[in-house]
Amino acid sequence: MTPLAAALARRIAATGPITVEAFMAACLADPEHGYYRGGDKLGRAGDFTTAPEISQIFGELLGLWSAETWRLLGAPTPVALVELGPGRGTLMADALRAIGRAMPQFRAALAVHLVEISPGLRAAQREALAAAAPTWHDDIAQLPDGPLIVLANEFFDALPIRQLERAGGAWHERVVTLADGALRLARGPVIADPPLEPGHRTAPDGGIVEIAPAARAVVTQLASRIVRDGGAALIIDYGPGASAPGDSLQAVRRHAPVDALAEPGRADLTAHVDFAALARVAVEGGAAAYGPVTQATFLVRLGLAQRLAVLLRNASGTQARDVASGAQRLIDPADMGNLFKVLAIGPHGRAVPPGFEFPGLAGGT
Numbered sequence: 001m002t003p004l005a006a007a008l009a010r011r012i013a014a015t016g017p018i019t020v021e022a023f024m025a026a027c028l029a030d031p032e033h034g035y036y037r038g039g040d041k042l043g044r045a046g047d048f049t050t051a052p053e054i055s056q057i058f059g060e061l062l063g064l065w066s067a068e069t070w071r072l073l074g075a076p077t078p079v080a081l082v083e084l085g086p087g088r089g090t091l092m093a094d095a096l097r098a099i100g101r102a103m104p105q106f107r108a109a110l111a112v113h114l115v116e117i118s119p120g121l122r123a124a125q126r127e128a129l130a131a132a133a134p135t136w137h138d139d140i141a142q143l144p145d146g147p148l149i150v151l152a153n154e155f156f157d158a159l160p161i162r163q164l165e166r167a168g169g170a171w172h173e174r175v176v177t178l179a180d181g182a183l184r185l186a187r188g189p190v191i192a193d194p195p196l197e198p199g200h201r202t203a204p205d206g207g208i209v210e211i212a213p214a215a216r217a218v219v220t221q222l223a224s225r226i227v228r229d230g231g232a233a234l235i236i237d238y239g240p241g242a243s244a245p246g247d248s249l250q251a252v253r254r255h256a257p258v259d260a261l262a263e264p265g266r267a268d269l270t271a272h273v274d275f276a277a278l279a280r281v282a283v284e285g286g287a288a289a290y291g292p293v294t295q296a297t298f299l300v301r302l303g304l305a306q307r308l309a310v311l312l313r314n315a316s317g318t319q320a321r322d323v324a325s326g327a328q329r330l331i332d333p334a335d336m337g338n339l340f341k342v343l344a345i346g347p348h349g350r351a352v353p354p355g356f357e358f359p360g361l362a363g364g365t
Helices: 003-015 020-029 056-072 090-102 104-109 119-128 198-202 213-229 275-284 295-302 304-313 317-331
Strands: 079-084 110-115 135-137 148-153 162-167 170-179 182-191 208-211 231-238 250-253 256-258 268-270 288-294 340-346
Touching: 003 020, 003 170, 003 182, 020 162, 020 170, 020 213, 020 268, 056 090, 056 104, 056 148, 056 231, 056 295, 056 304, 056 317, 079 090, 090 104, 090 110, 090 119, 090 148, 104 110, 148 213, 162 182, 213 231, 213 275, 213 340, 231 275, 275 288, 275 340, 288 295, 295 304, 295 317, 295 340, 304 317
Parallel strands: 079 110, 079 148, 110 135, 148 231
Antiparallel strands: 162 170, 162 208, 170 182, 231 340, 250 256, 250 268, 288 340
16 A cells, blocks of 8 residues: 555545545645655556656647747737646756747747746756756646746546446545545535536436536636737647547557556646636637647648648657657547547637647547
């Protein structure tokens, strides 16, 4: 039993079962034993790999998206370029390099802000982005006033979720309890009026739906800031394009799935992002929402093939094969291309952000 598992077992024994939301929050952000309070989890030696680590093209295209979005917003100066959950800083470093080449006036106008709670990852970001002199924040509420362009790649999937189970025509909170000395999932108390999405109501008896209060709260804050100060946000993550029942809570350690209850604090715990719910929240907050479109659709529209061709002209042998295979992973329907979706949030009355010009082509679930 991990130290966090033991602490949670004592808590449950003393006060009763805890919600899935509380369990996930403890696993990821417990001040002493939380997963993200530790060191670097990325790469082959870690637990998972994200798109910026797979191909430099990903961060470069997001940098170009940010630059063009800034221009469409009227080129506000100064402007905050913000990344939520910036990993090792790879995405931001690639984005800034592309911005500096393509639109130096945007590079001169922006200040880099990073929202990150992991001390280990902050250290990696400090090294990767030393020349950019970023400012770190624990929460988006700490971001400075003024226009901002926000990038959030694989940030929302790690925000805690609630799970509700339908039984006998009622909805029950799903909880984590103790059974024979081990942590177990169980059906908890009835929830009288749960905040369901329309697609959730199709759940059969015994079906599970997931709600993400923390994700909704972040989007509400972003929409409010964009309406008040101007700017845009780009959310890239994995999950369905439409709200639907399903249990997507999962844990990964050393690039392999593990039992979500087995190693609290030592495994990465995530859940699918409900893009339809986030879009609805953004619109309710007064902002405009675009998408979701699949990651493949988005990156191809931004010019992935053209950038790949340039990189291949300067590569040979093994390097060329690695560059090509990395780019293919980003857009392959059997890999990241369709599972990952992209959603943009912006102010009303502005041009459609790059990559979302033809919403009818958005595909995937």
